[in-house]
Amino acid sequence: MERSFLGEEHAIFRRSLRKFLEKEAIPNFAQWEKNQQVPRSFWKKLGNQGFLCPWADEKFGAVHADFGYSVVINEEFERVGTGMVGIGLHNDIVMPYIDSYGTDTQKERWLKGAISGDLVSAIAMTEPGAGSDLAAIKTTAVKDGDDYIVNGEKTFITNGYTADLVVVVCKTNSKAQPAHKGISLLVIEADTPGFTKNKKLQKVGQHANDTCELVFENVRVPTANLLGVEGKGFYYLMEKLQQERLMVAIQSMEAVEIMLELTVDYVKQREAFGRSISKFQNTQFSLAEMKTEMQIGRTFVDRLIDDHVAGNNVVTEVSMAKWWTTDLAKKVAGECMQLHGGYGYIEEYEIARRYRDVAVSSIYAGTNEIMKGIIAKNMGL
Ligand SMILES: Cc1cc2nc3c(=O)[nH]c(=O)nc-3n(C[C@H](O)[C@H](O)[C@H](O)COP(=O)(O)OP(=O)(O)OC[C@H]3O[C@@H](n4cnc5c(N)ncnc54)[C@H](O)[C@@H]3O)c2cc1C
Known part of the structure; x- marks a missing residue:
């Protein structure tokens, strides 16, 4: 296509x-x-x-x-x-x-x-006590002359262990009402005193992708490291989340395509009851349905890429794509593993890794429940 x-x-x-x-x-x-x-x-x-x-x-x-x-x-x-x-x-x-x-x-x-x-860079929004509810973060950045003093903890940070530079979401005004108006983005470099990286978190999948906790204890960060305007951090995040979620949808559709390729190859060479398992109607219908859903997903995501490139606001549609494509990837992973039989559960077969890897896609970059909340809100609900 x-x-x-x-x-x-x-x-x-x-x-x-x-x-x-x-x-x-x-x-x-x-x-x-x-x-x-x-x-x-x-x-x-x-x-x-x-x-x-x-x-x-x-x-x-x-x-x-x-x-x-x-x-x-x-x-x-x-x-x-x-x-x-x-x-x-x-x-x-x-x-x-x-x-x-x-x-x-x-x-x-x-x-x-x-x-x-x-x-290498990372972005640190999530905290042990605040993920979906970003406005509730507790990391503070208090002005002291030409510096901010940063205190707080972040978790689940992708590239966190490797990163030389982290865009940290902080509260520069803890009293702001509504709370999101007190949020700013500070760039903190890895060698800044008081900034510690804890050990890598042991994840279910995506193992090559390092993920860790970051701790900030009286970290002195020059005001020259503030990104944009103080207090505007939440707006910047909202502006950039469209691209982040679109990326997750793009990756999910690619994962679906790869899992289907792996499974089509496998069912053609595996035999049961004296014939190729690709000849069973269940195998064919299952793969035909998944291929159809892949095509539907690709068509939608590709249209959103066009809109995104044109500079259109497609936050609602991207939220739809994010939940739908990640749920599809998880469903396809399960069905493709099933079609591999016992071998699908063995690490030597790539579908096993793919199954583990896609599991988190409905959680990060905003959970799928949060995506549905955005869609519902924009429906006037
Ligand atoms: C592998 C991995 C990589 C990550 N990378 C990063 C990163 O680089 N930077 C970063 O900042 N964060 C990162 N995250 C964090 C990720 O974005 C959060 O885990 C996610 O936003 C959910 O937050 P939480 O874990 O606190 O879950 P919670 O917010 O506690 O949610 C728990 C459950 O409650 C549901 N829920 C919460 N609020 C609502 C609501 N209003 N309505 C309905 N249901 C609700 C959620 O959907 C979820 O099912 C990463 C996470 C993982 C696992």
């Missing part, structure tokens, strides 16, 4: 990225999953090849590439494994905050390293 945001140059780019990943990522991926980390050397290689933040301006060392390239990169990373999702987060979720709300000095300071692979 033709995709309006992709042309011949994107196809050439996809081929070269896939070739690069076949050589540099796929042979090492199982080890990265064991290490619970993608190594820095790989980030550097990605940077050298122009695969980090290609959308950024030429003056920082990128090529000002269109959003189609981000789609290609995220799809190809997903093909290797969902454990690569932290790189997509750096590219298309964290660094766009610096690009959109940073001053020229801040961009000069952080974008170059993010593009070259010398600097």
Whole structure:
């Protein structure tokens, strides 16, 4: 099916990225999953090849590439494994905050390293006591001369362990009413005294993707590290969450496609009762239904990509895509595992990893219940 945001140059780019990943990522991926980390050397290689933040301006060392390239990169990373999702987060979720709300000095300071692979980024919103209810965060940033003093704790932070730079969501005014008006974004560098990274969290899946807790104890952060305007942090988050959730939908649709490919291959070679299990009507109907749903999902998500590129506000539709595609990925993972029989539950078979990896997609980037809440609110309910 033709995709309006992709042309011949994107196809050439996809081929070269896939070739690069076949050589540099796929042979090492199982080890990265064991290490619970993608190594820095790989980030550097990605940077050298122009695969980090290609959308950024030429003056920082990128090529000002269109959003189609981000789609290609995220799809190809997903093909290797969902454990690569932290790189997509750096590219298309964290660094766009610096690009959109940073001053020229801040961009000069952080974008170059993010593009070259010398600097890994993370975003810290969630706290042990506040995930969905972001306005209830407790991390404070209190002004003291030309600094803020930051105290608090964050959890479940993707790239948190590797990160050199974290965009931290803090309360600069704990008394603000409504509470979200007191929220600001501060960029905190990893070597700042008082900033500690706790050990990596042991997750069900996405093992190569490091996730950890971050602790801030009287961390002195220069006011020059404030992103945008004090008190506007919540608005910035709301503006950027459209792209974050769209990315999750794009990754989910790619995961669905991969799981179907794996399963079609498997059922063709497995025999039971003297014939290929692909000849059972149940197998065929199950795969036909999943293929149909994949096509429906892709059509919707691709239309949203067009809208997003055009600069339209599609928050409601992206919320729909986020819950629907992640639920679809979870359903497809279960059905594809079933069609693999016992082998589907064995780690040697890729469907086992895929099953573990997609489980969290309905939780992060805003839970699917929160997505339905947004849709209902925009229906006037
Ligand atoms: C692997 C992983 C990576 C992550 N990466 C990051 C990251 O990089 N940065 C970051 O800041 N965070 C990250 N998160 C955190 C993630 O965004 C939160 O876990 C998520 O927003 C849910 O918050 P919570 O875990 O506190 O759940 P809670 O908010 O406690 O929710 C628990 C349950 O209650 C439901 N619920 C809550 N409120 C409502 C409501 N109003 N209506 C109906 N149901 C409701 C939820 O849907 C959920 O089912 C990550 C999480 C994971 C697991």
